[in-house]
Amino acid sequence: MSKKVGPLDIYNLLPRTNCGRCGESTCMAFATKLIDGVYELEDCPPLFEDPKYAENLAKLKELTRPMVTYIDIGPKERAVRIGGKRVLYRHELTYHNPTAIAIDVSDDLSDDEIAKRAKEIDEFKLVRIGEELKLDLIAVRSVTGDPKRFSEVVKLVMENTQKPLVLCSFDPEVLEAGLAVAKDQKPLIYAVTEKNWKDVSDLALMYDCPLAVFVPNDLKKLRSLVNTLFEKGIEKVALDPGTFLGEGFKDTINNFTMIRKAARDGDKLLGNPLIGVPLISWTKPEAVPELTKWREAWMACALLLRFADMLIMHSYDVWVQLPLLTLRQNIYTDPRKPVAVEPGLRVVGNPDENAPVMFTTNFALTYFTVMSDVEKLDCYLLVIDTEGLGVDSAIAGRKLTADKVAEAIKESGVEQKVKHRKIIVPQLAARLKGEIEDLSGWEVIVGPRDSSGIPGFLQERWKP
Amino acid sequence: MSRKEEIEEEVNELGREWGKKLLELLEKYGAFELEGVEIEAEELNLDLRPSAATMAPIPVGFSITLSTGQTFYYSLAGAPAAAPPAPTAPPAPPKPKIEKIIEVEFTPPVTTYSRQIEVVPIGATKAEGGTRSKRLYVGGEKAPAFYLFEAEQPPPVIAMDVFDMPIPLAKPVKEHFKDVLDNPVEWARLEAEKFKADMISIHLVSTDPLTEGRPVDKAVKVVEELLQAVDVPIAVGVPGVPEIDHQILKKAAEIGEGERLVLNSANLDTDYIGIAEAAKKYGHVVIAFTAMDFNNQKRLNRELLNAGLPRDSLIMDPTTGALGYGIEYTFSYVERFRLAGLMGDEEVAFPISCATANAWGAREAWMKAPELGPRELRGPLWETVTALTVALAGADFFMMDHPAAIQTLRDFFSYMKSSVAAKAEEIAEWVSVKI
Incomplete structure (x- = not known):
């Protein structure tokens, strides 16, 4: 805009x-x-x-046209939107529409394997800071090259997942076989190329589905093909300038960056969502699968940071996806959102007069992490105003002092709520123990180093 | 052993194995203006499409000048020889049948920046007044990070961490250093020799009253020992206790005179003026540390420079939040600082440091949790992603722990220096690859 x-x-x-x-x-x-x-x-x-x-x-x-258009993949009620970016740099506004992650299912697998894989991708879920992290799309790949097999597999996948689909083949016949089965699902067609563009662009028009444009490492040709598609009346396109391994990754990073910057400068042909393909790691596997996955994982993260609006991957091992999904969760937050939460006393569960009392800082991340660790307990959690710093830096920066803790205890009214006078402090704040005791009259118990240890610590050590 | 425990044990065993293999294998494999305006179909048909007679290898084009004075050139080379007349029937006129790709040009969107990021030399050889075997350089960017069509990306400097007393380390890291954890000199030697560390970053955490409370004079002796034991440049880290931090750095500056140490770090709560003066007097580099605050960073940088610290002796550290624990703030601060520096803000046009090992504070990195996969892979990947994220925002100086994470970051930077164009045919048929 x-x-x-x-x-x-x-x-x-x-x-x-x-x-x-x-x-x-x-x-x-x-x-x-x-x-x-x-x-x-x-x-x-x-x-x-x-x-x-x-x-x-x-x-x-x-x-209102954003610098990067968006496309919706899938039927209206559960469409995955990619693109729609309005800024080049995250700090300028917010990145919209988190990078969608597609996992592949190939048609050379047995029916049982396909059903199992589709189901697992569908059900994949991790919970972090109260948010569910999921995979978004299934990319059905034609490995056999057989249109009949492709349509069978697309059908089988649809029976096992609610995720919108990407249909992957460069053969118009194969794509059409898939589209015939999945047309109501509005899948993304991957991909139109310089070779197949006449037939595949006709398919996109006929089935009214979004279209991925694949032109590896040649932005002049990529622009030309997009220009041609626009001329044909195709509006919803996504761009894949090619994901390369090893030294070739330089051109990938460079192309992604040039495309997005050109879009920022008003280039409508390049102002379309970007697709990265970390799955490319599997085209030249390493000696052991774990290394191939390792490479796929870090390439995916680099592409997510470098403007990818969608990624096609093969691995969905938790250790591969967890850092990527966490990074996506982090990068797609509003940069203007405050780092701090409201200080004050939180009543967790149904604490009685013997319930434990502990404190943490009002740095949002510290706070939410501690909260998620104690949410099933009955206790009081005192949130100290450290101007949004975590325990470590707050102590170093004199934003978390014994004075502040003593004052917070007094002001919170917790003294009227419990009969004991014991407060559990984060281990990183252990250095404040003596001073807090002198100033507040409360006994200080040094808690675990990480808040995940709190439930166990209370069970073992808490005696009001 | 219950079935659950058995499974856990199996997964962990697998993890340990892969952790080792990963490293071995990483080692083995190479030490580890044409913008804005769309061409309208009608324009092409009515006015601009060249006739068959003019079609040939010669590029044909036209230009449009906007009210802003910008001129855009369009090439129409290879446009179709014959175009069917544009149908006009409402409501939606079908587009003309297109027989050939309608070519357009591409011009890389290059910006010229008004300022270069400072180049900071680290370490001094004999010729330069020290005893290091080589001098490292950090910074010198002329464009945002990895905007490779605008400028080359200078190589990073990666320091490996050493602690002057045994401290709780994540298991996947400990694994690699378990025999040297109580001997900082051997620890540094292992990193310099086996892992080919660019430099060593010694953290004098024993001086913290909450650990050993070791006297500063005694603790700083290890810097002298390290200067003897290894020949790579050295960074000296403090425990983060303002009353002690400045004493350590002043003392270290004196002991390491001429070696161009990196003093890590000065912040607004300690005697930063004293640190800057010592660095100037004895010829060292200072890391200016602030807690994610644009104005504080500018202020600290300004005051260090006013105290006489030369411009080529300052690195900034706006705080590294781990992946999952504030990395988005770090990402945006680092990106803002770098852009501001390139645009001409001389108070922030300095190299940026990333305390990457903070990644190990994230429970996802160290926690034994079989349902999240083996931590021997999960942990170093966490550190790798933390490093990559801050690198892509603009960091140049990294303090890291895990050899596999370091190797991957090195690989990434070395790929980005490639002089060979990627070959389209390598990936042209990726869709049908059998996995």
């Missing part, structure tokens, strides 16, 4: 009826949030329903 566009520019083109269907009470509020990326135009249904707005809608589409 151009920087010059203000809420009024948007507002003047909206219905201005304050109908409230978007969830906001006024069209002006909608306009403001549209600019912030909270809403898309689709969130204003009248624009699309009433033909009298058609002209304004066209203008709005142009005005």
Whole structure:
């Protein structure tokens, strides 16, 4: 979206009826949030329903076009959206639409293996800081080259997963066999190339599905092909400039960076979602599979950081996916969100007058980590205002002192809630023990080094 | 043994094996303007598409000048010889049948930056007044990290950590150093010789009153011993106790006169002026450490420079949050600092340090949790990803622990120096590869 566009520019083109269907009470509020990326135009249904707005809608589409378009993969109710980026640098706003992760299922496997793999990908789930981390897509690959087998396998995968699909082949016949079975699922077609572009672009039009464009390491040719597809009336495309191994990875990183920067500068042909393929690690396997996975894992992380909107991978071992999904969770947070949580006393569970009392800092990450470790217990957790620093740096920076702890104990009113006078402190704050005891009159018990040890520690050591 | 314990044991055994193999194998394998405007179909058909007679190898093009004064050139080489007339029937006119790829050009979006990041030399050879076998250089970027179409990426400096007393280390790290944990000199030697560390980063944690409370004079002696034992450059780390930190660094500066040590670190709570003066007097480098705060970092840098620290002797450390524990803040701070420096803010145009080993503070890295996979792989991968993330934001100086993580970071940087273009045919048929 151009920087010059203000809420009024948007507002003047909206219905201005304050109908409230978007969830906001006024069209002006909608306009403001549209600019912030909270809403898309689709969130204003009248624009699309009433033909009298058609002209304004066209203008709005142009005005609000993000520097990277988005595409939706899958049927409307469970579509995975990729792209839609509005900034080059994360600190400028927020990265929208977290990088989608597709895991491959190939058609040379047995039916049992396919069903099992699809199910496992479907059910894959890790929980971190209260958020479920999942895989997003299944990429069905034609290894046999047989259209009949491909359609069977697409069908079999669909029976075992709710995840939207990517259909991978360079053979139009194979792709069509898959599309015939999966057309209602609106899969991403992977891929159109310089060789197959006439037939595959016809398929994309015929089945109205988004299309991946694969032109390895030649941005002039990539732009030319996208240009041609646009001319044919295909709007929803994603770009794969090629993921290379070893020294070739230099061109991959370079191409991803050039494409995104060109998009920022207004290049519409390159302003489309980017696809990285860490699965490429398996095209030249290392001596043991763990090393191939290791390489796939770090390449995936590098691509995620370098603007990839979607990744196609093979491995979904937890140790491979955990760092990647954690990185995605981290990088796709709003950089303007405060690092700190509200200080004060938290009542966890149903503590009685003998319940343990402990403290932590108001650094959001420290706080949420500790909270997730104690949430099943009955206790009091005193959150000290360290100006958003973790225990270690807060002590080094004099933001966590015995004075502050003593004051927080007093102000929190916890002295009226428990009969004992014992507080458990993080081991990293052990140096404050003596001073806290002098200033507050409470006995200090030095707790475990990591908050994951709290439940065990209480069981063993807590005597009010 | 219950079935669950058996499975755990198996997984851990597997993990230990792979951990070892991983390292062996890593070692074996190579020591480990044309923007903005779309061409409208109608324009092509009516005005611009060249006739068959003019079609040939000669590129044909046209240009558009915008109201902003920018001119964009379009090449139409290879455009189709004959175009069917554009149908006009509403509501949706079918697009013309296209027989050939409509070629356009690509120009890399190169920016010229107004400032280069400072180059900071570390370590001094005999010729330079010290006793190190080589001098390392950190910094010197002319473009954002890995914007390789704008400038080359200078190689990183990776220091390996040593502690001056046994401390709790994550098991996958400990594995590699278990015989030397109580001997910092042997520890450093192992890193310099076996793991080919660029440099050694000794952390004098024994001076912390909460550990041994070792007197500063005594603790700093190990720096002297290290200077004897290894010939790579050395960084000296403090326990993070403001009253003690500055004493250590002043003393170390004196002992290591002329060696161009890295004094790690000065912060706003300790006597940073005294540290800067000692560094200047004895010829060392200072890391300026702040806790993720743009203005504090600028202030500290400014005051260190005002105290006489030369510009080629300052590295910044805006704090490294581990993957999963604040790395996004580090990523954005480092990226902002680097961009600001390149755009001309001379107060932040310095190399950036990343205390990568903080990754091991993340429980996902060290915790024995079979359901998350073997920690012998999970742990070093956690450190690897932490390093890569901060490297891609712009860090140049890394303090690391696990040999496999270090090797992978080195590999990544060395791939990025390649002078050979990637060959399309290598991956052209990836879709049908049998795994």
